[in-house]
Amino acid sequence: MSERLNAWPTLDYEDLAPTVDYVNRVVQVAGKYTLDEPFEVGWGNIVLDVTPRGLSTPTLRQRGVTFTVHYNLLDGGVVIEADSGSRTVPLSQGSVATFYASFCDAVDELGIHRPRSSLICEIPDSPPRFEDDNVERTWDGHAARLIWTAFNLAADGLEAWQAPFLGHHPRVGVMWGGFDLSATRYRAQPTVPPPHQPPFMQNAQLDAYVSVGFSLGDAESPNVGMYAYIWPQPDGLGGRSWGVEGAAWHPDAGLVRLPWATLRATADPHQAIVAFGDAVYDAAVETAGWPSDLVGPRVEGWYMSRTPPALVQHQHG
Template identity: 75%
Template sequence: MSERLNAWPALVYEDLAPMVDYVNRLVQVGGKYTLDEPFEAGWGNIVLDVTPRGLRTPTFRRQGVTFEVHYRLLDSDVVVESDRGSVTVPVSDGSLAAFYASFCDAAADLGVRPPRTSLICEIPDAPRKFEDDQVERTWDGDAARLMWTAFDLAAGGLETWQVPFQGHRPRVGVMWGGFDLSATRYRAHPATPEADRPAFMQNAARDEYVSVGFTFGDAKSPNASMYAYIWPQPDGLEGRTWGVDGAAWNPGAGLVLLPWSTLRKTADPRQAVVAFGDAVYEAAVETAGWPADVIGSRCDGWRMSTTPPAAVRGRDQ
């Protein structure tokens, strides 16, 4: 038990909140470049990959330069890598405005222009633009490592959950606006967005989807947790079981929640993430008419390289 709890560490919101807020602002700088990419349903094109060192944008190809931005949380820096070379921008104590200026100057040496917009989004009470955010913040390397560990562990479970789905599923990654880790499954059924939402939120809700993810929590709900929801929200979610003891439907939030504190105490937390996601998709099948026949076998590549297709097809998931 102790070894598992150490691998899946405790996440105390009050301890992590300052760094979560800081890193959320930092990753929006490189994240803005994703808005120039072709739009995927639900903004699947914008997610940041969870890497062995931090969070990284997709590769961008534009204006005569190919580049990517890597937020190396474990190294306290940001690396812009391109076909012309690479530059490193240290991250330490300071303001978002100062980081943004340093980032733009360093990226310019590689022929990378500033993002087309510097608006800060999805952070309550934030200044309007990066260059307006003059608040001095403290970089905490230990908290950065803890954040990366949580993202890395949750991503492993969510990637395993996604594997057998044969429909459209963007990469598992961090949505740099809300700063949650997301794994989403889509089907080609149009949905009606809520008219009072901003345009980017309406564009996220144009198609039906099932989303499972991880969040550090916020001031209103200060608990790290796995979350899930079905869009549009169907009837019949009350009273269901959700694959893991302790997971529950929260009607006020419109989410199924599995607290991190509960997850880390399960016999196999990674498999618990998979079971949680499977239960949510089963609910979508039973309450919203989602197809059950788009789920393939869940097995590793070695098995697929040596096992005839008929035997794989008959394998219990």
């Protein structure tokens, strides 16, 4: 029991908030490069991968140079790796403005163009641009490890939940604007986004989807844990069971929430994430007409390597 709880550590928003606030800003620097990529439904092109030591962009290709940017949270540095060489920019000292200037110098040396925008997005009361954020930051390596651990554990569960879905689903990853981990399932049903939202949010809501994710919280809503919602939001979500005792529908926020403390206290937190996601998809089937046959069998790869497809369908159909 104690070994499992240690693997799923206690997370307190107040303790993590300064580091989350800093990392959320600096991941947006390299995140801007993902906007140069072709748009995928629901912004699937922008997510950052959870790696063994931090967060990374996908492989990015500009004319004449191919590169990735890896936010090495466990070592406190950002590694820019290109076919033209590599550079490391420290996270452990200075301000966001200092980091941004050092980052731009590093990419110049590698023949990579600077990010096309320096706007800081989706962070209320933030200075408008990276070069304007001169608040001195103190790097907290322990908090950074907790952030990575949480993303890593949640990603493991969400990838298991996503695996059998037969429809369009971008890879599980961190949306660098809101700094939340996202696993989303789509179906080809055009929807009408609310007109008052900014363009990037309207473009996220062009088709129906089910989203399950993990958030470290923010100042307005310091809720660390899993969340989920269905777009467009159907009626009939109140009073449902959400697969894990303690998960609940919050109508004011339009979210189903599973607090981290509740999740880590379950007998199997990894399986609880899968059960939570399955319950959300079941709600989409029952309240919003989503097809139940878009979910295939959930089996491990070695089973599939030695089992005839017809038998798999017979056993799990």
